[in-house]
Amino acid sequence: MSYSISQVAEMMGITPYTLRYYDKEGLLPNVKRINGIRVFEDEDFSWLRVLNCLKNTGMPIKKIKKYVDLAKDGDATLKERYELIREQRQNVLDQIDQLNYYMKELDYKDWYYRTAIESGSEAAAQEAAKHCKGCGLELDKAPDESEK
Amino acid sequence: MSYSISQVAEMMGITPYTLRYYDKEGLLPNVKRINGIRVFEDEDFSWLRVLNCLKNTGMPIKKIKKYVDLAKDGDATLKERYELIREQRQNVLDQIDQLNYYMKELDYKDWYYRTAIESGSEAAAQEAAKHCKGCGLELDKAPDESEK
DNA sequence: TCTTGACTTAGCGTTAACTCTAAGGTCTAT
DNA sequence: ATAGACCTTAGAGTTAACGCTAAGTCAAGA
Numbered sequence: 146m147s148y149s150i151s152q153v154a155e156m157m158g159i160t161p162y163t164l165r166y167y168d169k170e171g172l173l174p175n176v177k178r179i180n181g182i183r184v185f186e187d188e189d190f191s192w193l194r195v196l197n198c199l200k201n202t203g204m205p206i207k208k209i210k211k212y213v214d215l216a217k218d219g220d221a222t223l224k225e226r227y228e229l230i231r232e233q234r235q236n237v238l239d240q241i242d243q244l245n246y247y248m249k250e251l252d253y254k255d256w257y258y259r260t261a262i263e264s265g266s267e268a269a270a271q272e273a274a275k276h277c278k279g280c281g282l283e284l285d286k287a288p289d290e291s292e293k
Numbered sequence: 294m295s296y297s298i299s300q301v302a303e304m305m306g307i308t309p310y311t312l313r314y315y316d317k318e319g320l321l322p323n324v325k326r327i328n329g330i331r332v333f334e335d336e337d338f339s340w341l342r343v344l345n346c347l348k349n350t351g352m353p354i355k356k357i358k359k360y361v362d363l364a365k366d367g368d369a370t371l372k373e374r375y376e377l378i379r380e381q382r383q384n385v386l387d388q389i390d391q392l393n394y395y396m397k398e399l400d401y402k403d404w405y406y407r408t409a410i411e412s413g414s415e416a417a418a419q420e421a422a423k424h425c426k427g428c429g430l431e432l433d434k435a436p437d438e439s440e441k
Numbered sequence: 442t443c444t445t446g447a448c449t450t451a452g453c454g455t456t457a458a459c460t461c462t463a464a465g466g467t468c469t470a471t
Numbered sequence: 472a473t474a475g476a477c478c479t480t481a482g483a484g485t486t487a488a489c490g491c492t493a494a495g496t497c498a499a500g501a
Binding site: 160162163166170180181182205206207 | 487488489490491496497498
């Protein structure tokens, strides 16, 4: 099967503008054209899935482009591509750690507001927080968010 | 103890510019001034920690500002604030789900490149992927990323 | 044939979140 | 009392990632 840009956009939950933007930035190699019009084939979707993965895990467009360029150079760049993927993998692990850390804070806030609403005032929740050692959050440091 | 804007910036791993920007946007209520100069007290840090949490879990500045404004109105807004926190909590859970989903893709790529590098070519890894059912990834759909 | 609708490119506009510059005030030590 | 290292504001500039408009092309149907 083959698909138009709008169909692909719809399937991926983005706009055709965005897809054209990705194309302009060189993120869509190997997309065929008929009469100048982009025609997406099934093979393109496996790359679109990877693109989506990298994008949604926070990799900037320019770095994805770099990955595309490496892939174009074939087997000679296997190690470089591997390291790029490893780096992103670690990145995602760090992000998950960070989010789990912040979940504790949000869970505390959840408890805090439930307590406050129950007793009708925030002051009461603050009082409860002081006396209840178990309810709160321990303040270990946040996972390092110094990624460039 | 009290701290200058640069000290606080350093402690939070951001620039003084950013802190002033947050202040201008109304995200730093109750920060005292001496001779027009911001002076951060220990009490300010508990809010800075919450600010950091909301920001680093992806809440836009304007929504954080809304939260600040609600807090200013006291007990009358407890329920609204609770719901805002609940929403963000759910948001973070969704983000974690998404990241775990994409981890599977990255793990597959990791395996793929290791295989390719071992055997010296990408073609070999593609071949291995076809024959090895267990190594790959099952393509269930990604967790819904349609958050506005 | 002529309209409809989906596609094309070029390029300007938008938004969020900073980031920096310019011009100036204040405190401390020499 | 002057240099240096802080701080202040207003406001302009930057970056990423789009979003949109204008003007034009092309294929199919009434």
